[in-house]
Amino acid sequence: MSASEFTVSRFREFLSKRKIMAAKCKKCGTVNLPPRPMCKKCHGTELEWVELNGKGKLVTFSVVYVPPTSLVAEGYGREKPYAFGVVDLGQGAKITARLTGFDVERPESIRLGINVEAEFLERDGKMILAFKPA
Amino acid sequence: MGKLARGVAVIGAGMSKFGAFSDKTTRELFAEAFIEAFNSVDNGIETMEIEALFLGNFSNDIFEGQVHTGPLMADVVGITPGPAMRIEDACASSGVALRLGVLAVASGAHDVVCVGGVEKMTNLETSRVTDVLASAADAMYEFPAGATFPGLYAEIANAHMKKYGTKVEQLRMVGIKNHENGALNPKAQFQSSIRDIMRARIEKAKARGLPVPNWKDEMEFLSDPAANPIVAWPLRLFDCSPITDGASAVILAAEEVARKFTDTPIYVVGTGQGSDSLALHDRDEFTSLRAARIAAKEAYRMAGLEPKDIQIAEVHDCFTIAEIVATEDLGFFKPGEGGKAVEEGLTKRDGDKPINTSGGLKAKGHPVGASGAAQVVEIWHQLRGEAGARQVPSVEVGLTHNVGGSGASCVVHIFRR
Numbered sequence: 077m078s079a080s081e082f083t084v085s086r087f088r089e090f091l092s093k094r095k096i097m098a099a100k101c102k103k104c105g106t107v108n109l110p111p112r113p114m115c116k117k118c119h120g121t122e123l124e125w126v127e128l129n130g131k132g133k134l135v136t137f138s139v140v141y142v143p144p145t146s147l148v149a150e151g152y153g154r155e156k157p158y159a160f161g162v163v164d165l166g167q168g169a170k171i172t173a174r175l176t177g178f179d180v181e182r183p184e185s186i187r188l189g190i191n192v193e194a195e196f197l198e199r200d201g202k203m204i205l206a207f208k209p210a
Numbered sequence: 211m212g213k214l215a216r217g218v219a220v221i222g223a224g225m226s227k228f229g230a231f232s233d234k235t236t237r238e239l240f241a242e243a244f245i246e247a248f249n250s251v252d253n254g255i256e257t258m259e260i261e262a263l264f265l266g267n268f269s270n271d272i273f274e275g276q277v278h279t280g281p282l283m284a285d286v287v288g289i290t291p292g293p294a295m296r297i298e299d300a301c302a303s304s305g306v307a308l309r310l311g312v313l314a315v316a317s318g319a320h321d322v323v324c325v326g327g328v329e330k331m332t333n334l335e336t337s338r339v340t341d342v343l344a345s346a347a348d349a350m351y352e353f354p355a356g357a358t359f360p361g362l363y364a365e366i367a368n369a370h371m372k373k374y375g376t377k378v379e380q381l382r383m384v385g386i387k388n389h390e391n392g393a394l395n396p397k398a399q400f401q402s403s404i405r406d407i408m409r410a411r412i413e414k415a416k417a418r419g420l421p422v423p424n425w426k427d428e429m430e431f432l433s434d435p436a437a438n439p440i441v442a443w444p445l446r447l448f449d450c451s452p453i454t455d456g457a458s459a460v461i462l463a464a465e466e467v468a469r470k471f472t473d474t475p476i477y478v479v480g481t482g483q484g485s486d487s488l489a490l491h492d493r494d495e496f497t498s499l500r501a502a503r504i505a506a507k508e509a510y511r512m513a514g515l516e517p518k519d520i521q522i523a524e525v526h527d528c529f530t531i532a533e534i535v536a537t538e539d540l541g542f543f544k545p546g547e548g549g550k551a552v553e554e555g556l557t558k559r560d561g562d563k564p565i566n567t568s569g570g571l572k573a574k575g576h577p578v579g580a581s582g583a584a585q586v587v588e589i590w591h592q593l594r595g596e597a598g599a600r601q602v603p604s605v606e607v608g609l610t611h612n613v614g615g616s617g618a619s620c621v622v623h624i625f626r627r
């Protein structure tokens with residue numbers, strides 16, 4: 077086994093170029109998102125980068141009113157809650173991301189299963205993956 | 211998959227008062243728990259008879275800036291120079307410490323050991339505690355997205371509600387029940403029912419000449435955003451366990467020597483542990499914890515028991531939804547029926563399946579690394595008939611279920627009188 081290129085830092089590099097890249101297993105075809113050095117299904121190490129089109133479905137979510145310090149620094153809090161959730165990008169590829177464009181004042185209006193598409197948010201020179209209603 | 215090479219019994223158990231103690235460090239907290247456990251050994255024990263310490267602790271690195279807590283605590287309670295170590299599996303730390311202690315005794319390596327846990331959380335402000343707790347989730351992918359611990363369990367709650375129709379009222383009933391139990395537990399952080407809390411708020415408003423809220427009952431109180439603000443939708447303040455300082459300690463002995471220490475040993479008849487991905491997005495399902503099902507299956511198999519045989523259980527209710535999911539994962543209720551079971555009162559002290567008679571993490575408090583072993587303290591008292599006002603009549607088989615993070619670790623133990 078050689079050192080893997082399917083690293084967190086590579087994923088972040090791609091993200092900074094507004095690309096969602098996954099590690100597809102050459103053996104069993106599993107799309108590993110986030111990328112990982114071994115296929116989560118067959119544990120093989122023969123992987124290749126594939127770009128996902130950023131279209132998916134909202135699997136579940138929450139609207140957070142008590143943020144960690146990093147999001148307090150972004151201005152979020154009880155007066156300004158934010159949403160995050162899990163998005164299914166197809167072929168079993170799921171990822172946790174920020175949600176934008178949802179009515180966070182009325183979280184009961186947010187429906188699981190709706191179509192969403194990727195958005196890329198720049199925060200302090202870092203790119204954060206987000207999804208908005210499609 | 212196996213069985214214990216020899217029998218293991220709990221011969222003593224104790225816990226500190228749970229709460230917020232600005233004047234106590236982990237040292238005093240653990241000593242308080244240890245001394246109670248030590249004194250609870252019916253026929254007495256010498257510190258030199260305790261051969262090792264397995265200590266659960268989640269994040270004293272950040273909370274107190276002190277690691278190496280295994281030997282530190284062993285030294286504080288006078289059980290050095292034997293082996294002493296800290297075990298970290300997030301909120302399952304001391305449940306896992308218990309399992310390792312059980313395995314160490316069962317293997318024959320030790321005859322008598324202490325397992326326990328300690329956490330001192332209230333030094334930090336809430337947003338920093340939120341950071342520390344979130345570090346038990348996936349720090350590379352979940353945390354940057356804005357996931358918090360309440361947020362992750364909120365994701366589980368939303369998925370459970372969508373799949374099974376579980377209602378927020380059912381979540382609130384978990385909190386109401388656990389506070390009613392906590393009101394009877396002198397060690398609990400919140401020794402008051404939600405009704406008592408509601409009445410106190412009304413009295414306070416009257417005394418201050420402020421507008422008096424007109425809540426009819428607990429459910430109205432819990433539906434009022436002013437009284438019960440959202441933490442992470444749909445979870446509100448009273449759906450969340452508190453930030454707590456506390457410690458727990460349990461003394462284990464090999465079956466061969468247990469009767470020297472007590473005529474009423476509580477045997478560990480089953481132990482099981484499972485793991486899963488840290489990130490929810492790496493799992494196939496969000497309405498059940500696979501690690502919990504794996505842990506439960508192994509513990510039941512080892513004990514030769516089924517869910518129906520369990521007469522009382524302490525489960526990991528870090529959030530109200532977690533208790534509902536736990537009672538389904540443990541096989542007490544069918545998937546999706548945990549909410550209904552709470553509504554029907556089945557999990558109350560006088561119900562078919564009393565859950566969290568101690569008040570649970572919700573009311574007793576959740577000093578993360580101490581919670582797993584503290585669950586054993588309640589089961590030990592209940593199975594010995596020493597639980598006072600909370601006693602469930604004639605229980606002989608009990609279970610503890612301790613989860614780490616959002617379900618990446620789970621450990622289940624079954625005890626029998």
Ligand SMILES: [Zn+2]
Pocket residue numbers: 101102103104105106115116117118119120
């Ligand atoms: Zn594969």
